[in-house]
Amino acid sequence: MTVAGKETPRERYRAQLRAEIKERAWEQIAAAGAPGLSLNAIAKQMGMSGPALYRYFSSRDDLITELIRDAYHSLADTIRTAAASGADLAGLGRALRAWAREDPQRYFLVYGTPVPGYRAPDDITMIASEIMGALLDAAQSAGAAATTPSDGHPDARLEAHLAEHRQWAADHPAAPAALRRALRFWTRLHGVLSLELAGHFTGMGLDPDELYDSELRHLTQ
Amino acid sequence: MTVAGKETPRERYRAQLRAEIKERAWEQIAAAGAPGLSLNAIAKQMGMSGPALYRYFSSRDDLITELIRDAYHSLADTIRTAAASGADLAGLGRALRAWAREDPQRYFLVYGTPVPGYRAPDDITMIASEIMGALLDAAQSAGAAATTPSDGHPDARLEAHLAEHRQWAADHPAAPAALRRALRFWTRLHGVLSLELAGHFTGMGLDPDELYDSELRHLTQ
């Protein structure tokens, strides 16, 4: 699993405790949302004094940023793994939903309501565009057989725009139709998923599965 | 504007101060998100002592709940007004976006990351379904000329599901195709809008207008 040879016992212990702190942090976030995260509460839960945590994280913000980073990494892994096992766009969509439902607050940490003024570190932005890259790959192969929309089609104008504004996919050779598909994947699935996770469908008597699947069926169009 | 005849000066003053408290509250939410709202801070900003606010709101939660209520009302008004002036689904979509961009945090208070454990009072749920009702009206008239999807169509299965699960539109005579359109309106526009407001498109070199308009063009399909 890990390169254990170079790890001293102390390092191993350190890594283990860092991991446990994060676990507790996720539990707190699940229970009260990200704003309710408290270092002292985590320490108490672990049977330690508050200041002890400063051996492992230099501040509360530091911990939260690392949690966000982990969330992005976890999502990127999920998408990469699904793609590596040959999943098409719909398959990636299913993987995304499974990942989101596993821990809704983790999903919201990535795509939820932003804290005004917070700016993600650059390396997180990098992971985000890596995720986009995986989407583009799948969108590209999905589009191999597809046609370009004709002039009257509602997508024609969007593709024209994307053909000229593709900085976000600068180092990816995807065709405009693939850019469109990747973006649709993102915005449409996020639309259903975020409303589902926020509980807006409960009480409506709707099956989120059906809504989501229905969007998945549209993806390859 | 208001029924001023029955209002005593005291009542007028009271209403005015309540309104100012809410205004300051919105400013704070815009600056630091809903979790950062503090009664004491509002009072200080208004040149009053903290406890004074308890003449106007019985607790912090009470104030927040009222802000959420106002947000729902404001959105319902916006949609109703647009519908009353003859807007079609796309028109409602544009009204929704204008409303959301006017105050992103207000939008997120309605559709953003939920606080685990928070349950909206029933009257707020009522307004939410009123908004749905307005959507259904527009979706119904948009569908007057539209066809039912054939068996192979990706929407066929969703409509079949909606035909049998329509509690959420129980007192509305909308056809399944209209239910589908109303739901799509909601989930797809929310998808683009929430990502836009959360800033996920900035730095990508994309024009959110184009993305949103492109979804609007799909609505009547």
Add this chain to the structure above:
DNA sequence: TGTACATCAGTGAACGCGCGTTCACTGATGTAC
């Protein structure tokens, strides 16, 4: 194998802060005769 020293995890006290909320009170505004 044993001793001397350095490293580092964790503690407890403390600082300063802001929070929501309660309470007894002052003073101004409105109401009744």
Add this chain to the structure above:
DNA sequence: TGTACATCAGTGAACGCGCGTTCACTGATGTAC
């Protein structure tokens, strides 16, 4: 029009709390000779 009383807005002190964070310190663990 003037007086007596009731209503109500707002204050200041106080309570209890939890927060993030710093600091000097203890004691255990690891390292070097």
